[in-house]
Amino acid sequence: LRNGYPEVVYCEGKTNEQIKAIILKLMEKNNNIMATRAKPEVFEKVKEITEDAVYYESARIIVVKRREILKSEKTIAIVTAGTSDIPVAEEAAVTAETMGNSVVRVYDVGVAGIHRLFAKSEILLKANVLVVVAGMEGALASVVAGMVDKPVIAVPTSIGYGANFGGLSALLTMLNSCASGIGVVNIDNGFGAGFLAAMINRL
Amino acid sequence: LRNGYPEVVYCEGKTNEQIKAIILKLMEKNNNIMATRAKPEVFEKVKEITEDAVYYESARIIVVKRREILKSEKTIAIVTAGTSDIPVAEEAAVTAETMGNSVVRVYDVGVAGIHRLFAKSEILLKANVLVVVAGMEGALASVVAGMVDKPVIAVPTSIGYGANFGGLSALLTMLNSCASGIGVVNIDNGFGAGFLAAMINRL
Amino acid sequence: LRNGYPEVVYCEGKTNEQIKAIILKLMEKNNNIMATRAKPEVFEKVKEITEDAVYYESARIIVVKRREILKSEKTIAIVTAGTSDIPVAEEAAVTAETMGNSVVRVYDVGVAGIHRLFAKSEILLKANVLVVVAGMEGALASVVAGMVDKPVIAVPTSIGYGANFGGLSALLTMLNSCASGIGVVNIDNGFGAGFLAAMINRL
Amino acid sequence: LRNGYPEVVYCEGKTNEQIKAIILKLMEKNNNIMATRAKPEVFEKVKEITEDAVYYESARIIVVKRREILKSEKTIAIVTAGTSDIPVAEEAAVTAETMGNSVVRVYDVGVAGIHRLFAKSEILLKANVLVVVAGMEGALASVVAGMVDKPVIAVPTSIGYGANFGGLSALLTMLNSCASGIGVVNIDNGFGAGFLAAMINRL
Amino acid sequence: LRNGYPEVVYCEGKTNEQIKAIILKLMEKNNNIMATRAKPEVFEKVKEITEDAVYYESARIIVVKRREILKSEKTIAIVTAGTSDIPVAEEAAVTAETMGNSVVRVYDVGVAGIHRLFAKSEILLKANVLVVVAGMEGALASVVAGMVDKPVIAVPTSIGYGANFGGLSALLTMLNSCASGIGVVNIDNGFGAGFLAAMINRL
Amino acid sequence: LRNGYPEVVYCEGKTNEQIKAIILKLMEKNNNIMATRAKPEVFEKVKEITEDAVYYESARIIVVKRREILKSEKTIAIVTAGTSDIPVAEEAAVTAETMGNSVVRVYDVGVAGIHRLFAKSEILLKANVLVVVAGMEGALASVVAGMVDKPVIAVPTSIGYGANFGGLSALLTMLNSCASGIGVVNIDNGFGAGFLAAMINRL
Amino acid sequence: LRNGYPEVVYCEGKTNEQIKAIILKLMEKNNNIMATRAKPEVFEKVKEITEDAVYYESARIIVVKRREILKSEKTIAIVTAGTSDIPVAEEAAVTAETMGNSVVRVYDVGVAGIHRLFAKSEILLKANVLVVVAGMEGALASVVAGMVDKPVIAVPTSIGYGANFGGLSALLTMLNSCASGIGVVNIDNGFGAGFLAAMINRL
C-alpha cells in the first residue's frame, strides 16, 4: 500500500543483534530503511552488514538507502524554540528528507525573543507544511500557526523541569491552541511529525 | 492572508447580543461567516439581521454565506466510532464543507465490530484526508490510519464515563498511536479538525 | 500594617446577609471596602446600608469608597488574549484602580493574530507593571514578557474546553515560560493579580 | 483451598538470599513453585538448592516442578501488539502453562497493520480464553474482543514514551473499551493475567 | 457469532425517540433486547411498541424478552460493599440474568465490618464466578478474591467524595490488588461486569 | 515545649559531614537523638563522634541515646501487609520505641489471606494505638480499623508497580476508607506514623 | 465492640424514606444515633418518629439522643482557617460532642493573619487533641502542629477554586507537612476527624 515509504525500525527496547537481524531481513525488499532512536553502537553493528548505511547523529537515525526517492518541490519548514529541542527536530527533518522532501530548518526562535522568529517570516511563509518543535511552555506553535496559512504539525518536547511534567505542559499548550490549523503528535515524537508532514507534502 | 477562509465566531461564553453584533460587524467584509457552538436561540437572533443564515443543528453551526467557494475535487472522509460522536463529526464536516470541500461521512463503525469498518474500506481509501472522531477508548484512529496512506486528523470526544475522565482516555490513545500519519486536536474539537483537514486538502 | 489598602470581602460561599453584616462591620473603620465575586443581588443588599457603593458588573466587584486614594503616576497595563478573559481582567483592573493605580486596558490581543499585539507595543512598553490574562494555551504571557523589561503578573483563566482541564493548560504554560520576569497567580484569580500589581507599583 | 495451584514468590524487592530461603521453605510442601520477576542471578542461587528448577528467561520466571499438572484441553491464546510486549506476554504464558494450560502465542499483531491480526483469526476463535497484551495506545484489546465471544483478559504494558505516562494510556484504553467481555489487570501484570486466565480456563 | 446473546442498547446520550426506533428495528430479529441506563420515561415509550418489555428500576434496564434462555446451573455471586453500590450491582445482576444465569446477591458486606462478609462465606464459596462492586476505597475485591478460588470481576463505583476523585480511588485499589484472580472493568460499569461474568459462566 | 521528645535529623539530601556536624551540635543538649533515612556510611561517621550510637539497619535509623525514657505500659501495634513494607514499619517501630513505647510487630498479614490477620486479632485488640503499613492497594488499614476500636495510623507505601503510581493507590485507599478511626500520613512516612502513635500513646 | 459509640447513618445518596426506616430500626437498640450530611427535609421526616431528635444545621447532623454519655474532662480544640470551613468543622464538633467530648471552637484564624492564631495559643495549648480544618492551601495544620505537642487531625476542605482542584491542594499540603504529629482524613470529612479525635480523647 505505502508505495515509496521507507521501512522503519524503532530501536528502543531492542538489542543490537535484534536490530541487525531485522534490517538484514528488510534489505531483501528493494526499499529504503530507517532505524530511529539508534545509538552509535547500533550503527557500528549495521555497518557490518551494509555499506549503504548513513548515521545522522543528532537525529539518532540510521538510513540504509536502497533506491532514489524523487524530491518534492514543496518545502517543509522545521522550527524549534530552543537549542535543546534540536534532536527531536532533526528526527523529524531526517525522516522527512528520507521520504523525499526538501526541509528548511529554522532553529532557536522561541517566543521570549519574538523578533528572532519574525526575522524568519519569509521562510515560514514559503513552506508548504510546517513542523514546530518546542518544550517548556510550547507557545511557539500558536504563534507560528497564526503567521502562516499552511498546516502546522506541533511536537511538544520533554525539555524543561518542575511543572513541565515531562512534556505535559507543552503538550496541553499545543492541544489548546487558540490558533487554527494545528495537529499535535506525542511528546518528543519527531519521527511521527516528520512522517505526517511528508505524507501531507506529497498530496 | 487567509484568502477564501471564512470568518469564524466561537459562541460559547458570549451573549446572544454579543454574537449578533460581531456577525453584523463581520458582514461588512464580503466573506462567509461561521458561528460555531451556536444554540438554536442564537440562530433566531441571527435571522433578524440576515436572510443568508443557515443553521446546521447537529453541528451547532450557523453559516452566513456571502460568496461562492470553489469545491475541491478531492474528498475528506469523516469517520465516527459511535452515534454519540456525530455532533463533533458534523462540526468537522460542516466546517470543511463551508471551506469548499466535498465530505463523505462514514459513521458508527467503531472497532468493537470491525467488519462494519472494513465494509467501508473502499470509501476510506478514496479520501485525500481523513478525520476520525471517537470517544471511549478512541482506538478507531489507529485502525483507520493503518488502513490508508493519507493523513488522519484524530478527534477524541468526551463520550464515555468513569475512567474516561472527560475524553482523556481517547486523547491519550490517539497521541500514543502505533500507526503513523496521525495529527491530534483537542477533545471535542470538531471545528479544529475540519479546519485542518480543509487546509491540508487545498495544498 | 497595610496602610492605604482596602478591606476585602470574598463573597463566594457567603449568604447575602453575611456579606451585608461584614461590610457594615468594616464600615466602622475609615477604610475603603471591596467585595469581590459579588452577584448583582449582593449589590442590592449593600445599597440598603450605604450610598457610597458602586458596582462594577463585569468585574463582579462592589466598591464602598470611604476615602480618597492618591493615584500613582506609573501605569499598570492589563492585557487579555480573548474577550472571554475580560471578567478576570476587569477584576484585576478594578482591584488595582481601587488601590490607587492608573490602569490601561489592552484586550483581545491573543497570539494567534500577533500583529494585534504588536500594534499595542508602545502602550505595553510604557507600563510599569503588566498583568497578562489568558486562557486556552495561555501563550500570551511569554510573548508579552519577551517584549517588555518590566514585571509581568500572569493570570491563567479557565476559558477553554477538553484538554484545558479547567485552566490547568494555561497555568502550566505560564509556570514553564521560557521568558524571564513572570510571576503567576491562581487560575481566574484576577483579584490576586491586581493586588500584587498594585503592591509592586507603589514600591 | 487452592488445590493444584503453584506457590508463587514475587522476587522484586527481595534479596537473593531471602528468595532462596523462601523457596527452600516452600519445597517442604509437595507443590510446584513459581518465582516471578526473577533475574538470572536468582536462578543461579536457586539451582544450588534444587535440580528441578527451570528458568524462563524472557518471562523472568523460575519454575520448580514438584508434581505433574493435568493439561486442560481448552487453549488460552496470548496475543501481543508489538515485540516489546513479549516479556509481559511470556510472564502470562509461563504462568498459565505452569498451572496446566495449553497456550498458543500470537505475537506482533498490532492494529496499525490489522491484516496481520486477521490472518490469525482462526486461532483466536478456537481459544477458550484470551490474554491481550499491548502498550502504547492498547487498542488491540478492543479489536480482539470484538472478533471473539470468549473472555478477554487485557494487560496494558508500559511500552511507549511521552504521553504514554508509564502505561496509563493503554490502561485507560482497555478500561474504556467499547467492546464487551474484557477484564483488565494492572500495567505490566503478566502474572496476574496468566493466573486469571488459568482460573477461568479450569471452570 | 454471539449466539444466545441479547442485543444491547446503551441509552445515555440518545433521545427517547431514537431509543424507541432502535428497539423497533432490533425486534425484527428474534433476539432478546436489553436497554441499559434507561430512565423511567424511556420505559413508557417502549411499552407503546411491545408488551414484552419489563423495567428493572434499580438496575435502570429494560428487557424485551423474545425467547427463552436456558439457565446455567452454576451461579454468579454479586457482592457489594455498601447500599449505594446497589444500582451498579443490579445492572450487573439483571444483565447476567437476562443472559441466562442464576444470580445470588450478597449486598452491604463492606470490609469495615468484616464479620458481615464472613457470615456469607458459604454462599461466596459456592459461586462459579463473582462480581464485587465497591466504591470509596474498594477494598472488598481483594478480601473476597482471597477467600475464594474462582474468578472475581471487580467493579469500582463512583460512590464517595473528596479524594475519591469520581471512583479513581476504588479503581486503583482493584487494579493493584495483592490478591490474584481479579479482572477489573470501568468505574460504574455494572453492565460490563455482568456481561463478562456471564461469558465466563458459560464456558 | 516537647519535653522528652528526641531531637530528629532527616538525613536525605544532606552530606555525611553535614549530618555529623548537626549531631555534634545536638549532643550539647542532654537529649536523645534520632537520625532517620541514614545509610550505613552515615553510621560509620557518627561512630567517630560518639560511642552511644546504635544503628537500626532495616529502619535506616541511628539512635544516640543520652538519657533513659520511661516505657509506657500501653502498647503500639505495628502491622504490615507484606514483607516489602517492613522497612517503613521498622522506621515507625524504632521511632516509637525511642520515644518510650512498647511496640508489638504483626508483619505480613495482608488481606489476600485474611486468616493470617485474624490469627493475630487478640494482639491487635490489646493495642492502645495501631499503625498499619501497606502498599499496593492498601486495603489492610480498612480491615484492621474495622476490627478494633482504637485509633489507627495508616501509612501507604510505594511498594507496587504500574497503576500504583508510586504509592498513590494505597494513599487514596486509606483516605477513602469506609472504616472510621483512621488518620493517614504521607507515603513511606514511617517516622511520622511512629511519632504520631507515640504522641497519642502518651495522652 | 464499640461500647458507648453512637450508631451512624450517612445520608448522602439515600432517600428520606430509607433514612427514616434505618433510624427506626436503630432505635430498637438503646444507643444514640447520628445522621450525617442530613438536609433539613430529612429532619422533618425524623421528627415524625421521635421527639428526641435535634438538628444541628451548620453541621448537617441529626442526633437522636437515647442515653447520657459521660463527658470527658479533656477538651478537643477545633480550629478553622476561614469561615467557609465552618460547616466541616461543625460536623467534626457535633460528632465529637455526641461522643461525649468537650469541644472548644477556634474559628477563622488562617495563616494570612497569623496574629489572630497566636492570640488563641493558650486555648490551643490546653487541648488534648486538635482538629484543624482548612481549605485553599491548608497551611494552618502545619503551623498549629508546630505550636502544640498534642496530636493534630487535619481535615482538608474543598473550599477554593482553580488550582485547588476540589481540595487536592490542601490535602497534599497536610500530607507533606514539615511538622510532626499530624494524621490526615479525607477532603471535607468532618465526621471522620471528629470521630478519630473522640477515639483518641478517650484513651
Place this chain on the structure above:
Amino acid sequence: LRNGYPEVVYCEGKTNEQIKAIILKLMEKNNNIMATRAKPEVFEKVKEITEDAVYYESARIIVVKRREILKSEKTIAIVTAGTSDIPVAEEAAVTAETMGNSVVRVYDVGVAGIHRLFAKSEILLKANVLVVVAGMEGALASVVAGMVDKPVIAVPTSIGYGANFGGLSALLTMLNSCASGIGVVNIDNGFGAGFLAAMINRL
C-alpha cells in the same frame, strides 16, 4: 532593551564545549554573563577562557563579571523553610546580586517552628521584595506574605517525597495561598525568582 541585565546561559542539556563556545561569543559584548545550573566541570572549562569567572558552588552559577553594576539601596530578602532548599535559594540570591541587588538571607525558618521565623520579622519587614523558597508543603510563603506588605515571589522546591509529587504539593500550596501579594514561579526555579525580584526592585 534590557540595559544592565546580564547575559544568561542555561547549562542543562548542553555539552561543556557548547557552553564554552556560547560564553566566548557573549564575551564579545561588554556585558556580565551568568551560566546557571553549571556543574564544577563547566567552571574548569570556563576558567580556560577568562580569568574573570567566579563559581558559586551552592548556587551552581558561574558569573563572568565584565562591568560594575550599581547596587540598589533597597534589599531583597531570600527566605527558606529548610536547609535542603538552600541551593535553589542561592540560585535566586546570586542571580539578584549579579543584577545589582543587596540580598539578605534568612534560611531554615520553616513553619513547624514558627518562633524561628518571628525572630527574623524585623529583617523581613525591612525588605523591599521577598523571595520565599520552600518544599514539602510550602506553607512558608503564606505566612511570610501575611507578615509583610511587600511583594513575595514564591518558589516551590522539589524537596520531599511521596505525595509531594516532585514539588507539586508546594506549587499548589503557593498558588492557592490565602495571603495576597504572592507571585509564583516554576518548581526549583531559583533563577526566575531572583530575576523577577531584581526586576521589581529596580522599579
